[in-house]
Amino acid sequence: MSNGKKQLKLSTSLITPGSSGGGWRDQAAQPERILDFAFYRELARTAEEGKLDYIFQPDKYTVSANSPEELRRGINIWP
Numbered sequence: 024m025s026n027g028k029k030q031l032k033l034s035t036s037l038i039t040p041g042s043s044g045g046g047w048r049d050q051a052a053q054p055e056r057i058l059d060f061a062f063y064r065e066l067a068r069t070a071e072e073g074k075l076d077y078i079f080q081p082d083k084y085t086v087s088a089n090s091p092e093e094l095r096r097g098i099n100i101w102p
Contacts, residue, residue, distance in 0.1 A: 036079045037066055 056062035063080070070078050 032076045034077045035070055
């Protein structure tokens, strides 16, 4: 039974670093940590500190790189 109060639920999606075409250029981006479990744990803890209700983590990623440099930077990685 509802008490009549509406609540806003906050969430985020943990897409990979560098998944936007130029996202890796941001000084704070860490595309080299794409396979680092600790990186995602840190993101989840940050979301929890921000009082988010839940996070979404895609099941898999697809990597498409035209050069070793693009792969190293994490560019063109899509959930």
